[in-house]
Amino acid sequence: MALDNQTIRTGRVGRGVIGSVLSGRLVWTLVSFLSLLVLWALVAAILQSRLFPGPLEVGSKFLSEAASGELGYHVGVTLARVAVAFLVAMFIGSAIGIALGRAKGADQFFDTWLIFFLNLPALVTIILCYVWFGLTETAAVLAVTINKIPNVAVTVREGARSLSRDLTEMAHIYRFGAWKTLRHVTLPQLAPFMAAAARGGLALVWKIVLVVELLGRPDGVGRQLYDGFQLFDVSMILAYAIAFILVVQLIEILVLQPIEARVNRWRR
Amino acid sequence: MTKPDQAIRIAVDRKAFPAVADRPEQLVLRGVQLTVQEGSFVVLTGPSGCGKSTLLNIVAGLDADFQGHVTFSQDDPKLAFMFQTPRLLPWRTVEQNIRLVLGDDDAQAAAKVAAILDRVGLSEAATAFPERLSLGMQRRAALARAFVVEPDILLMDEPFVSLDDPSADSLRALLIELWNRRPTTVLFVTHDRIEAVMLATRLVRLGGTPASIVQDSDVSLSPADRLDREKVLACRLRLFENA
Ligand SMILES: Nc1ncnc2c1ncn2[C@@H]1O[C@H](COP(=O)(O)OP(=O)(O)OP(=O)(O)O)[C@@H](O)[C@H]1O
Ligand SMILES: [Mg+2]
Numbered sequence: 001m002a003l004d005n006q007t008i009r010t011g012r013v014g015r016g017v018i019g020s021v022l023s024g025r026l027v028w029t030l031v032s033f034l035s036l037l038v039l040w041a042l043v044a045a046i047l048q049s050r051l052f053p054g055p056l057e058v059g060s061k062f063l064s065e066a067a068s069g070e071l072g073y074h075v076g077v078t079l080a081r082v083a084v085a086f087l088v089a090m091f092i093g094s095a096i097g098i099a100l101g102r103a104k105g106a107d108q109f110f111d112t113w114l115i116f117f118l119n120l121p122a123l124v125t126i127i128l129c130y131v132w133f134g135l136t137e138t139a140a141v142l143a144v145t146i147n148k149i150p151n152v153a154v155t156v157r158e159g160a161r162s163l164s165r166d167l168t169e170m171a172h173i174y175r176f177g178a179w180k181t182l183r184h185v186t187l188p189q190l191a192p193f194m195a196a197a198a199r200g201g202l203a204l205v206w207k208i209v210l211v212v213e214l215l216g217r218p219d220g221v222g223r224q225l226y227d228g229f230q231l232f233d234v235s236m237i238l239a240y241a242i243a244f245i246l247v248v249q250l251i252e253i254l255v256l257q258p259i260e261a262r263v264n265r266w267r268r
Numbered sequence: 269m270t271k272p273d274q275a276i277r278i279a280v281d282r283k284a285f286p287a288v289a290d291r292p293e294q295l296v297l298r299g300v301q302l303t304v305q306e307g308s309f310v311v312l313t314g315p316s317g318c319g320k321s322t323l324l325n326i327v328a329g330l331d332a333d334f335q336g337h338v339t340f341s342q343d344d345p346k347l348a349f350m351f352q353t354p355r356l357l358p359w360r361t362v363e364q365n366i367r368l369v370l371g372d373d374d375a376q377a378a379a380k381v382a383a384i385l386d387r388v389g390l391s392e393a394a395t396a397f398p399e400r401l402s403l404g405m406q407r408r409a410a411l412a413r414a415f416v417v418e419p420d421i422l423l424m425d426e427p428f429v430s431l432d433d434p435s436a437d438s439l440r441a442l443l444i445e446l447w448n449r450r451p452t453t454v455l456f457v458t459h460d461r462i463e464a465v466m467l468a469t470r471l472v473r474l475g476g477t478p479a480s481i482v483q484d485s486d487v488s489l490s491p492a493d494r495l496d497r498e499k500v501l502a503c504r505l506r507l508f509e510n511a
Contacts, residue, residue, distance in 0.1 A: 166351070166353065167355060167357065169330050169349075169351075169355075170349070170351070170355045172329075172330065173328060173330070173347055173348070173349040174348070174368070174413075174417065175369075176368070176369075180368065180372075184357060184360060184368055185357065188357070188359040188360075191359075265397075266358055266359040266360075266397040266399065267358075267399070268399045268400060
């Protein structure tokens with residue numbers, strides 16, 4: 001028997017615990033993160049500049065800001081703005097997307113509008129909102145929301161165009177009615193598109209909200225970055241940047257991923 | 269108007285699919301007149317592509333683009349439709365799929381769902397998602413869903429195709445059992461002549477282009493005869509002799 005010519009398939013269970021841990025994502029994340037930190041420390045040590053602080057300096061700034069409560073406060077304020085703008089934009093954007101995906105006439109009519117708003121620079125929306133509504137909280141959140149709505153609408157529209165006719169007919173025969181059809185037939189089909197919109201949208205909102213804060217708010221992470229810029233306090237800028245990245249990652253892992261896992265539970 | 273014992277009066281004078289791009293308009297049905305008696309099991313057969321599904325969709329109200337009319341004896345009769353594919357919601361469990369077709373205010377819903385799942389032998393799979401089940405089991409769930417609403421009219425479009433023989437046989441037996449327990453007016457489309465004879469109390473054949481009714485016969489086999497292979501085969505020969 002020419003055993004050596006055969007392909008042997010080994011089950012994943014057969015590879016042993018150590019093998020699967022070593023190939024695990026966690027280890028690679030850790031290795032890659034630590035090497036970034038080392039590289040940063042090295043460059044800082046070589047440059048010896050006030051404008052390029054090393055990880056230790058930034059870390060101690062981070063801790064002192066956290067201890068004073070400043071960091072928590074500003075991150076919290078930014079987070080609240082992101083949450084409101086994100087939810088409102090998801091809701092309105094999805095509604096528009098579903099409507100346009102279902103009604104061909106409306107889609108043709110509003111397509112130009114959508115393209116206009118998609119290509120409107122975020123900075124323009126922000127400035128106009130502040131000019132028209134004053135340097136208020138509402139104007140700030142509105143500016144972020146308006147920036148995000150067209151992106152959500154376009155993504156969800158794609159999903160609404162590809163809704164299964166088979167299932168719609170089934171819902172019609174069994175008299176689901178509008179609400180039941182939306183909840184059990186339409187929205188589950190749109191879920192992957194809404195997840196994509198949420199992801200792309202969240203990344204966008206995080207960035208825009210900082211600019212909004214920088215231009216017209218007395219608090220929030222964007223404002224702190226601006227203050228750091230004016231004082232040339234690079235440690236402060238980096239400390240807030242790192243806090244920001246941490247929060248975004250935590251939300252990704254603790255909120256978005258579990259929701260996606262739950263929504264996709266039925267897939268084979 | 270329909271008489272009390274007539275469940276459906278179908279009069280499709282003309283049904284055509286409009287021209288698309290380089291394909292000309294397609295005239296599919298012409299002058300299809302069919303009166304379905306209350307409680308009868310009408311099997312529709314005919315060559316592939318002759319317009320059987322089209323006719324069923326018209327009766328179901330899924331396609332309103334035709335000349336003619338479909339009249340029901342009852343105001344707003346309750347319909348159930350078993351499609352060629354199960355059309356279950358993949359993101360809802362078997363149990364939820366069946367629960368969803370019952371009204372929200374139905375106090376006995378949970379009991380009805382449990383009873384029908386038990387009858388079709390899916391109690392064990394109640395909390396499974398449809399795509400994790402075999403096609404035969406998905407069809408069972410679709411059958412349970414059709415019967416749980418206690419329909420006045422049951423429409424079935426080749427509901428047992430692409431199953432292996434034993435699965436198709438057991439589903440057919442299940443259909444007969446459910447139907448005997450609760451007779452309802454059935455319009456059933458199939459290609460399978462043996463299946464047609466086993467189930468039908470009346471056999472209607474469509475043919476020609478555009479299609480119209482070319483044969484309409486009563487099938488007077490007793491319930492026992494329907495399970496007798498010899499009798500079914502003999503009856504098939506008689507019914508389809510000029511097919
Ligand atoms: N949406 C449609 N647009 C254009 N033509 C269609 C459409 N649906 C069906 N047809 C055409 O109408 C004819 C009848 O189709 P139908 O599906 O009713 O046939 P059928 O008798 O159910 O066939 P089968 O036994 O293969 O299921 C076919 O020639 C088909 O090409
Ligand atoms: Mg068909």
